[in-house]
Structure formats: C-alpha cells, structure tokens
Amino acid sequence: MNFKKVRWGIIGCGDVTEVKSGPAFQKVENSELVAVMRRTGALAKDYAERHAVPTWYDDADALINDPNVDAVYIATPPDMHKEYTLKVAKAGKPVYVEKPMALNWAECNEMISACNHAGIPLYVAYYRRAQPKFVKIKELLDNNEIGDVRFVSTTQYQRPGKDVTSSGNLPWRLNPDMSGGGLFFDLASHTLDILDYLLGPMKEVQGLAANQAGNYQAEDIVTGNYRFESGVHGIGSWCFSAYDDVDINEIVGSKGKITFPTFGNGLVSLTRIKSKEQWSFKPPTHVHQPLIETIVAELTGKKVICPSIGMTGARTNWVMEEMTRSFKSYL
DSSP states (O other), rough: OOOOOOOEEOOSGGGGGGTTTTTHHSSSTTTTEEEOSSHHHHHHHHHHHHHTEEEEESOOHHHOOOOOOEEEOOSOOGHHHHHHHHHHTTTTTTEEEEOOOSSSSHHHHHHHHHHHHHTOOEEEEOOOGGGGGHHHHHHHHHHTTTEEEEEEEEEEEEEOHHHHOSSSSSSSGGOOHSSSSHHHHHIIIHHHHHHHHHHHOOOEEEEEEEEESSSSSSSSEEEEEEEEETTTEEEEEEESSSSSSSEEEEEEEESSEEEEOOOOTTTTTEEEEEEEEOOOOOOSSSSSSSHHHHHHHHHHTOOOSOOOOOHHHHHHHHHHHHHHOOOOOOO
16 A cells, blocks of 8 residues: 555544544644544544544444545454454555454454455554654664573552542443453553564463452453563563552663663663663653554555554464463453
C-alpha cells in the first residue's frame, strides 16, 4: 500500500484517545483523522466537535466502510479487538489496534491470519517501541555497551486505586471478560513487550499468579521467569496491592548494566565498573505519536518499518497467557 495521505477513522473514541493517541493522527505529516465512532452517538458527536473531526458514527460498520476512511484505529477494550479487526481486514484497510492485542493468543493469531489473507498490515499500539527513551536503550544494547547480556529483572508494584477498593462497579480493565485479565494484562504488557523489543522473543516462560487482596476476581500478583531465544534469562514480579509504587527494570551484562523504568520520567542509567552515565527523557505530549509516525511513513511508501506489528503483539499475549495459566485454571 502506498497512500499519499492516510485518512484515519477511530472505533472507540474513549479516554485513551483524548490525549494519548487521537490528536497525534492530526499532527503527523501526511495523516488526518476524518471519522470517529462510539456506541453512544452523543459522545461520538461531542468528541468530533472538540477535536475538529468532520464525521462521527454510532455504528462501527459505517465507519469501517466509509470510503473516506483509509485506515482504522481500534481503541475499544480488548474483547472487541478481534471482531473489529476481522471486519476492517475484510474491508481491505490497514488496522492499528490497541494493546493488549486481544483477549488471548488464539485471537491474536486469528487477527494476524485475517490481515495476511487480506494483504493488509496489522499494527499494535505498543507505542513505547518508538519513543526516544527506549530507542536509546536499544542503541546501547546494539552498541554492546554492557557486553553480552546475561539477564533482565523487573520489579513493578503499586498501591491499589480507589476505584478498586471502594467501588462495586470495577473498571473494565479488571474484568477478564473484557480485558483478558487484570492490571497485569493492562500494565505489565508494556514491560513484557518492551523486553521483546530490546532482547528479542521469549521461548520459555513459567509463572505463578494469584489474587491476594481480594478486591476483584482477576489476578493481582504475578511472578515469573523466562528465557529468551538469545539465551538471556529473565525474572519479573508484578503486584497491584502493595504499600508503595515501584517500577524498575535492570538489564545486566558482562561489562555493565542498564536500569530504567517502564512508566514515567525516570532516568535511563548505564553503569559500568568505573563509570556511570544517565539520560533523561520527557514523554511526548501524545505518547502514541512516534509510533503513529512510523505507521504513516510505512503506509506512504517511506523506507520506514513500524516496530510494533501483529506478530510482536501476539508474542506478548502468549507470554502473559503462560504466566497466568495456573491461576486461570482455578477460575
């Protein structure tokens, strides 16, 4: 495909599209947001008016088949990702789907097959792959700054939010029927995907998951270990009912280590025996924008390849599924 300008439609113009993604479609060169859809028409109309989008719908099929829409961004909860992706693929239009890519690995594979059959690209919104912070970390690894990589460790935990502890109406992210799991699927997916980007695919995964706090049905703690195809080992722990908020990843090699957070503005640190360097990065105003730039460049014939596609997104779903398999078998 080689568009002169990519005209986008959004299915599901909810909170994530207000700042993180939606405005980026208007700001990227050779890109334009021309239509939005939400099941509640009044909300779709409101979004369109506030963001200067010419067309709004309350019917996804109408947006998908709009001849003025070249590509579709699916920003619904994961339970609708497969259905809409199959419809967009049938219409022959490129797909950009939110993360996690689907409810499970099997759905991811169906989505990939449908897009391959239709001959259209499938992109996944693991936007950190294109952000300067993580591009810098990959550059350090590619330049052998810490020598041969031996292992990576992740420790991420946080306090439970008020919407978890004081509400009978839990957010959709904690409803496995809509999200695939709990906050592990929503948040840890970012870390697991970025490790795939930095260190390559994982080939062996083991995990333990449980619900310790009892605030909801989904898992609230996951621990695991994995081995990458490269031979690098990894360990990780994620807890969503702890006393404080901590987010740290450490990649250790034969000559040094790289330390960085997945979220927020924390420093990237390169430590060796006799030296230490640090870099700071301010997240883009619209965090999806660097990744959307790669998608639009690819679709308009530039020599750019988007780093987050169906195949990579599906691998993250597979890892999460393996790490929570024992817990889900008890439900």
